[in-house]
Amino acid sequence: MVLKIICKNCGGKCVKGGFDSKSNQRYKCVECGVRQFSKYTYNAYDSTKRDNVLELYKSGHPKIDIAKTLGIARDTISKIIKEHPKVKPQRKITKKNIVSSLSYNQHQVIKNILKLHVPQGFIDCDPTYSIGNFYNNSGIQQPKYKFDIMPQIKGVKKADCRELPLKDKSINCLMFDPPFVVSTVPPLNGKRRGDNKSNIIRYRFGCFKSIQELKDVYLKSMKEFYRVLNNKGVLIFKCQDTVISTEKNLFSHVQIMNDAIEIGFRAKDLFILGSKNRVLSGHVTQRHARKYHAYFWVFIKK
C-alpha cells in the first residue's frame, strides 16, 4: 500500500525524504519543502494536541494536569503557552469574586449586572433618572440619555418613559426604576405632606393612584423599551413588591416578569437588594411580612 502524505503546512503532496536518527521515514513537501513524518511520536508537534493544550489552559487547568492528560512534558506545555501570549486562563470563580443574587449595596448589584449581562459594560439610557443615585460616586458610567417626567437636576431631559424621544432599535441597555408605591395621596404634586419618612419617599419619587395605573405604566413602558432596544438589548428593571392598604400583597415582580415575556423579552436573571433600614408604618396589627428588599430584573430582548 502506498501511503499518501499531505503536507501539514500547505496541504501539498509529500514525497519520501530520508530517515531520522531512529529510522522513521521522513517526508518532504514538493510544494513548500517542509519536512515531516506520517505520524508524530512527539505529541506536542501534533497541531490538534497543541490546540488541546491551549483549550485546557484557557479553561483554567493547571499546566501539570494538562501535561498528565495529554502525555506531553511540562516544559513543552509551558513553551506552547509562551508562544501564544494572547491565550489567557479564565479567572476561577472563588468565594471572593463570585457574583451573588443577593446584596445590600445597589451599586454592587448594578456592577454585577453589567459584568454578567451587558457586554458593553455601561447603561445607554435611564428614563427615570431622578437625581442619578445609581451613578453618583459609584464608579458606574453615567448614561448618555437621562430622562425623567419631573427633571430635578441639570442635564436630565423631560420625557415620559412610555414615549421616549429615541429611535427604534437605537440602544443596547436601559435602566428603569419607576415608583412602586400605590397611594391615594396625590403624587408628583411638588408638595411634601407631613414629614414622616413614608411621605417623604412618596414626595420624592412619586406614586400611583391605583394598582391598575401602576400596571398600565409598567406595561406601556416595557413595550416602549422593547421598541428602542436593539435585538439582544438588556432591560434592567428595579422593582419592589408592596402591601396595599395593609390588606393585599402586590407581587409586582411577578406581574412584571409575565408582561415582559408576553412582550418578547427573556427573563435572564433576578437580583435581590436587601435593606437594613427598618421604617415603621405606625400600624397596630401586622398581616404580611414587611418588605425589606427590592428586585433588579434583567430582561433580554429576544
Ligand SMILES: C[S@@+](CC[C@H](N)C(=O)[O-])C[C@H]1O[C@@H](n2cnc3c(N)ncnc32)[C@H](O)[C@@H]1O
Ligand atoms: C424611584 S425614582 C428613581 C430614582 C433614581 N433611580 C435614582 O437613583 O435617583 C423614580 C423616578 O421616576 C420618575 N417618573 C415617574 N413617572 C414617570 C414617567 N411616567 N416617566 C418618566 N419618569 C417618571 C419620578 O419623577 C422619579 O424621579
